[in-house]
Amino acid sequence: MSPSRARATTALALLLLATTACTAAEHESTPAPHGPSVIRQAKQLRLPLDAYASTVAETHAMEDAEDILMRRCMADLGMEWKPLPRVDVRDVEPPNFRRYGAEEVEVDRYGYHPSPDPPSVTRRNQAWDEREALPAEVQRAAYGRSGEGGCRKTAQRELVGDTAPPDYQAFNRLTGKALETSRRAPEVRDAIRKWRTCMTKAGFDYPDPLAAAGNERWQTDEPTPAERTTARADMTCQQSTGVVKVWSAAETRIQRRLIEENADPLHEAKARKDRWLAASRRVLNRDDG
Template identity: 75%
Template sequence: MSPSRARTTTALALLLLATTACTAAQHGPTPASHPPLVSRQAQQLRLPLDAYASTVAETHLVEDAQDILMRRCMNDLDMEWKTLPRVDAQDTEPPNLRRYGADETEAIRYGYHPRPDPPSVVRRNRAWDEREALPAEVQRAAYGPSGKGGCLKTAQHQLVGDTAPPDYHAFNQLTGTALETSRRAPEVRDALRTWHACMGKAGFDYPDPFAAAGSEHWETAEPTATERATARKDVACQKSAKLTTVWAAAETHTQHRLIDQNTDRLHKAKVRKDRWLAAARRVLNREGG
């Protein structure tokens, strides 16, 4: 069985999971004809603990480098290995999308439904699906009986030697703690009450943006007109309450404190992550991008 593919996990939950990874060469600026996938605020939102996780683009970078080394290994066994198609830079989600509620740009178009995957993401996911359908002998050569051996293990050793894969347990634990803790800050509670009152004037009685987005009423194949209208009011109320600005400031303060309390643990995790990224970039640079 092939290893788990990198998926973007940005659920509206209090405990967010981190993605690991790395990017191939940067693409040029987004063409003017390419509409923004998410709001500028979501694109720019950064938190202190982000330095200890990896972006989806960075995960792709490591996968792409491993893929090149796997192809060499598989070719040595007289087996073909198609490398994964690259994901366009503008098609990767920012790390803190939906952290404090629905995104304005997405809500206007899709309500609370996830936006459709962009074409480059579809191509990469399709390639992963095709790998899962490879003949058994090819999968054994690629991944070994355990899914962690074969040419994958060879490629990882060539990439980073005996350096263990990045461990994101510390980040996952602390980022969830930071979100929950900052939610209880007086200024965040005030902003949430302002949001609730704003929604109430429109006839909605959700306790917070997470409850609004997670309502069972939106479990439909496509977003309904009611869902879109609710989501639009939701993000309008978030803006009037300055919810994201207030919450991000409170969480930034909380995260700095947690980083100070876990310096050694986080430093070790970041060193491992940075070694994998540096090794991946070296492989991709030798391949010309």
């Protein structure tokens, strides 16, 4: 069985978005916000724990290097191995873009739904789908009967020797804890209270931005008019109350404390990740050269 395709490791924190929420009836479109964009703040958001996990781009680099080495191994077995298409660096979503519920640039068009994947991301996802449909003989040669062997195991050994793959357990645990802890910080509660007052004036009843984004009503194939109206009001209220700025500052402080308290496992995880990434970049540089 093939390995799972790359996903941002901060996705675990997004599970916390699944909260219950209430909405009011659809209202007139809220005026567009002025000043620094909430979306720009979300795109630029960097948190201290980010250093201890791989970005999507770094995960792609490790997969691409592994592909190069697997291709040689598979060729020795008389089988073709097609490398995954590269993703354009401009198409990689920032690591914390959706962390506080600020999800979409074009809220008028997509509401809380994600915009369509860029072409290079679509091509890579399609290539993963094609791999999962490979004949059983090719699957066994690539991944072994257990899914942990075959040419993939050979490629990993050539890449980093006996170094185990990156382990993000400590990161996942701490990033989720930091998000929930920061949510209860006094200054964040105050900002969320102001956001809720703003939303109430616009005719909506949600406890916080995560509840607005995670409303089950938005689990539709296409965004509805009510969803787009809610998302626009959400963005406007986030802008006027500074939720992202306040929340990220609180979480930054909390993450730094958690890093100090968990220095040993985080240091080990980062060292392992850095070794894999450095080895992957050497392989990619040789191949590109």
